[in-house]
Every structure is written in C-alpha cells, then in structure tokens.
Amino acid sequence: MIRFDSVNKYFGNFHVLKNINLEINKGEVVVVIGPSGSGKSTLLRCINRLETITDGELTVNDLKVNDKKTDINQLRRNIGMVFQHFHLYPHKTVLENITTAPIKVLKQSKEEAEKVARSYLEKVGIPEKANSYPAQLSGGQQQRVAIARGLAMKPEIILFDEPTSALDPEMIGEVLDVMKALAKEGMTMVVVTHEMGFAREVADRIIFMDQGQILEQGKPADFYANPKEERARLFLSRILNH
Amino acid sequence: MDIAGALSFDHLKFLAAGFKVTLYIAFISIILSFIIGVVFGTLRYAKIPFLSKVVAVIVETIRNLPLLLIIFFTYFALPEVGLKLSPSTAAIAALTVFESAMLAEIVRSGLNSIDKGQKEAARSSGLTYIQTLWTVVMPQALRRMVPPIVSQFISLLKDTSLCVVIALPEFMHNAQIIYAQNINYIFPIFAVVVFMYFIVNYCLSLIARRLENRQA
Numbered sequence: 001m002i003r004f005d006s007v008n009k010y011f012g013n014f015h016v017l018k019n020i021n022l023e024i025n026k027g028e029v030v031v032v033i034g035p036s037g038s039g040k041s042t043l044l045r046c047i048n049r050l051e052t053i054t055d056g057e058l059t060v061n062d063l064k065v066n067d068k069k070t071d072i073n074q075l076r077r078n079i080g081m082v083f084q085h086f087h088l089y090p091h092k093t094v095l096e097n098i099t100t101a102p103i104k105v106l107k108q109s110k111e112e113a114e115k116v117a118r119s120y121l122e123k124v125g126i127p128e129k130a131n132s133y134p135a136q137l138s139g140g141q142q143q144r145v146a147i148a149r150g151l152a153m154k155p156e157i158i159l160f161d162e163p164t165s166a167l168d169p170e171m172i173g174e175v176l177d178v179m180k181a182l183a184k185e186g187m188t189m190v191v192v193t194h195e196m197g198f199a200r201e202v203a204d205r206i207i208f209m210d211q212g213q214i215l216e217q218g219k220p221a222d223f224y225a226n227p228k229e230e231r232a233r234l235f236l237s238r239i240l241n242h
Numbered sequence: 243m244d245i246a247g248a249l250s251f252d253h254l255k256f257l258a259a260g261f262k263v264t265l266y267i268a269f270i271s272i273i274l275s276f277i278i279g280v281v282f283g284t285l286r287y288a289k290i291p292f293l294s295k296v297v298a299v300i301v302e303t304i305r306n307l308p309l310l311l312i313i314f315f316t317y318f319a320l321p322e323v324g325l326k327l328s329p330s331t332a333a334i335a336a337l338t339v340f341e342s343a344m345l346a347e348i349v350r351s352g353l354n355s356i357d358k359g360q361k362e363a364a365r366s367s368g369l370t371y372i373q374t375l376w377t378v379v380m381p382q383a384l385r386r387m388v389p390p391i392v393s394q395f396i397s398l399l400k401d402t403s404l405c406v407v408i409a410l411p412e413f414m415h416n417a418q419i420i421y422a423q424n425i426n427y428i429f430p431i432f433a434v435v436v437f438m439y440f441i442v443n444y445c446l447s448l449i450a451r452r453l454e455n456r457q458a
C-alpha cells in the first residue's frame with residue numbers, strides 16, 4: 001500500500017533520509033522508533049508529501065506521490081495525519097474542526113458531515129465537546145478530536161507523529177486506547193511513538209531508524225527482547241531507563 | 243482670544259463641512275486600501291513565482307516614500323501625462339496607494355505569524371492551498387491583525403490633513419482659513435480641531451478593543 005524504493009531526501013546538503021526501502025501493507029500497523037533527529041517525522045511527512053523526496057520512488061496505492069500528474073489533494077484525502085501538537089483550528093469549534101474537510105473536500109452536506117463528526121466524537125469518547133473550542137479542552141481531548149478529524153475523511157491510512165509526546169502522563173492512556181481500537185479494526189497505521197506498551201499490543205512491525213537509515217525491523221516481541229543492532233540496543237536501554 | 247467670534251455659527255458650519263470631507267475621503271480610502279492591502283499582502287505571502295516579487299518591489303517602494311510626495315505626485319505630476327484629477331480624487335488615490343502598501347505589510351506579517359502546523363493540518367486533510375488560506379489561515383490572521391490595522395486607519399484619518407497642500411477642502415484646510423482671518427481665533431479653533439480628531443480616533447480605538455476582546 002505504501003512503498004519506498006531507494007528513497008533519498010536532502011535538506012540542502014543534509015542527507016536526512018538515506019536509501020529507504022520499505023513496504024507497508026494494507027491493515028498493517030507499523031511503529032517507527034529512533035533517536036531524535038533520526039528522520040522519523042521526515043519519513044512520515046514524505047508519505048503525504050508534506051516533504052518532497054529528492055530521489056527514488058515513493059508510491060501510495062501504486063500512485064507516485066511526487067509525480068506531477070498525481071492529484072495530491074486526492075491522495076491526501078485518503079491519508080489522515082495526527083500531529084504531536086494536534087494543530088486543531090483554534091477559531092473553529094470541535095464540530096467545525098472535524099467537518100471542514102468533509103464539507104470542502106468530499107462535498108458532504110453540513111448535516112451529513114455533522115452526523116459523521118458526532119459519530120466519531122462518540123467513538124473517541126467526547127461527544128459532549130462538540131460545541132467547545134479547542135482551547136477549552138485538555139491535551140488528551142484535543143488529540144482525540146484531532147484523531148476524529150482524521151477519521152471523518154474515512155482514510156485508508158493514518159499517520160501519527162508522536163501523538164502522545166506533548167501530553168501529560170495521565171492523558172496518554174486515553175489517546176492510546178483510541179489508537180489501539182483503530183489498529184484492531186484493521187486501519188493501516190504508521191506511528192512514530194516510543195510507547196512500548198502500544199507497540200507490543202498492536203504493532204505488526206517495529207522500524208528502528210538512526211541517522212536517516214532504517215537500521216532494523218522486526219516483530220515487536222522479537223525486537224524489544226533481542227535487538228540485533230548495537231545502536232538499537234543502546235537506544236532501547238536509554239528509553240527504558242526513564 | 244475671541245472664543246465667541248471664532249466659534250460663530252458660520253465658522254462651525256464651515257468646520258463641519260471640512261470634517262465631512264475628511265471623513266468621506268478617509269472612509270473611501272480605508273475601504274479601498276483594505277481590499278488592495280489584503281490582496282497584495284496575500285500575494286506576497288503566497289510566494290508565487292515572479293508575481294510575489296513584483297508585488298514586493300511595489301509595496302516596499304511605496305512604503306518608503308513620504309505620503310506628501312505621493313499626494314503631490316497624484317495632483318501635480320499626473321496632469322503632465324494627461325491625467326487630471328480633482329483634489330478629492332487625487333487625495334483618495336494618493337491615500338489609497340500609500341495605505342494599501344502599509345496594510346499589505348500588516349497582512350503579510352499577520353499571515354506569517356500563523357503557526358505552520360495549521361497549514362499542514364489543513365493541507366494534509368486534502369484542502370487546496372486556496373481553501374486552506376481562506377478557511378484556516380486568513381480568519382486567524384485577521385483577528386490578530388485587528389490592532390495594527392486599526393492604528394493604520396487612525397493614521398490614515400490624520401494623514402488626510404496632508405491634503406491641505408492640494409487645497410482639498412478638508413478639516414485642517416477649513417480650520418486654517420478661519421484662523422487666518424484673525425489671530426485671536428487660533429486657540430479656540432485648534433481646540434475644536436483637537437477635540438474632533440480625538441473623538442473619532444478614540445472611537446476607532448474603542449472598536450478595536452471590542453474586536454480584540456471578542457476573540458479572546
């Protein structure tokens with residue numbers, strides 16, 4: 001479904017992604033880990049072309065992401081994205097946050113979009129917040145709204161970039177629970193996160209990145225128990241020790 | 243000082259006529275420069291190849307000219323190339339050109355002040371660039387721009403008095419005519435002038451504060 005073929009990316013002279021080869025299948029849940037600055041966000045952001053690759057080939061559903069002929073907005077409506085800092089629209093209510101893209105992009109009627117939005121708010125556990133503004137919600141609630149906003153477009157893929165890193169510890173669980181439910185429903189997910197519990201429970205595969213390269217991949221049970229690469233071992237010991 | 247003489251009925255009527263011209267010229271210029279300023283500021287923000295550069299050069303040039311020069315230009319230089327404008331049209335043209343450039347810069351920096359994540363969230367949900375600008379970035383930016391835009395409108399209102407140099411019959415112009423007749427009129431007339439400018443500009447500030455509080 002998502003395919004990286006010898007992908008390289010540079011920021012100026014800085015080689016941020018080095019010869020990435022990666023295939024992610026429909027329904028797969030892939031967790032990406034690695035030290036800060038290793039290129040995890042960049043890898044994720046290339047998938048929906050928030051960043052453009054320098055060379056190689058990247059396809060989603062056999063469509064070349066960076067081809068001029070590819071309708072990028074068409075591609076993006078099929079790929080949800082959830083950010084570390086939520087990026088909810090502060091001037092819109094929760095309901096408006098969720099319905100903006102379905103109305104503008106999918107041309108749903110307002111009534112239809114609101115009905116869908118309410119059902120997803122139900123799903124993420126905060127139906128009573130429909131008319132609140134983002135600033136009136138806790139971090140965990142905001143992130144759940146952001147997930148509902150992504151889901152409302154009924155995408156086949158959702159990308160998560162450290163969705164719980166900006167949250168107070170007591171709110172991490174509520175967001176992870178929503179993500180776990182999605183994973184179990186068969187959503188294709190690429191998740192940058194260091195939450196090992198989540199990875200162990202629902203990930204099909206762990207990808208370890210370091211300095212722009214995919215150093216190691218494996219099933220979560222194998223990877224966490226017995227990482228092969230020295231750098232992966234070092235990294236795991238560091239995140240385990242705090 | 244001759245308060246009664248200075249503030250005779252005829253004088254007050256003459257001042258009021260001038261004030262009406264000031265308000266009229268300022269109002270039209272505010273509307274026009276707001277529209278042009280938003281368009282130019284957005285074009286500059288959007289980094290469209292070539293076009294944004296052209297707009298940048300125009301805006302920066304105008305911003306760095308004295309307004310008085312632009313007023314002189316529209317009234318005295320344009321007739322040389324066959325474009326003769328009445329004092330009020332010349333005044334509106336000059337003020338609009340100048341204030342549009344100032345507002346374009348306010349609009350551009352307002353748009354730039356919006357977190358990049360907002361644009362990324364909107365674009366990644368499939369919204370086009372224009373839809374993103376219109377429904378996500380611009381509404382947030384406009385709220386943030388209210389205070390600088392209103393202070394720009396206040397200076398515009400005051401700057402209409404520069405049009406005295408092209409004999410536009412605005413407020414300052416008419417005030418001058420009155421106190422030129424009699425030195426004892428100067429203080430009372432000035433008091434009226436100060437009072438009127440203050441009232442209008444103070445009202446504008448109040449409106450600005452209201453708009454600001456509403457978004458908080």
Ligand SMILES: Nc1ncnc2c1ncn2[C@@H]1O[C@H](COP(=O)(O)OP(=O)(O)O)[C@@H](O)[C@H]1O
Binds near residue numbers: 034035036039043
């Ligand atoms: N827009 C950019 N311009 C230049 N360098 C960037 C840009 N975005 C990220 N980088 C650099 O690329 C590297 C990888 O960044 P990122 O993908 O965000 O890493 P991670 O998400 O793993 O922490 C970092 O060194 C970062 O400083």
Ligand SMILES: [Mg+2]
Binds near residue numbers: 161162
């Ligand atoms: Mg990152």
